Amino acid sequence: MKETLGERLLHLMSDGNWHSTQELVDKISHRFSATMHSLKQRGYQFDKRHVEKNQYEYRLIQ
DSSP states (O other): OOOOHHHHHHHHHTTOOOEEHHHHHHHTOTTHHHHHHHHHHTTOEEEEEEEETTEEEEEEEO
């Protein structure tokens, strides 16, 4: 059975490491933030940090 975008995002981020915007776009979808938003509504929490001008990284809080 094919994984949903939410499942793919959780699987990728389950390592607890920081993941760049570009990595999430490449491996999940250009709409990864919408997927992240729907997971937040289900109780998942994410950290976001500013790395450089217009560049951010995200990680799943476990």
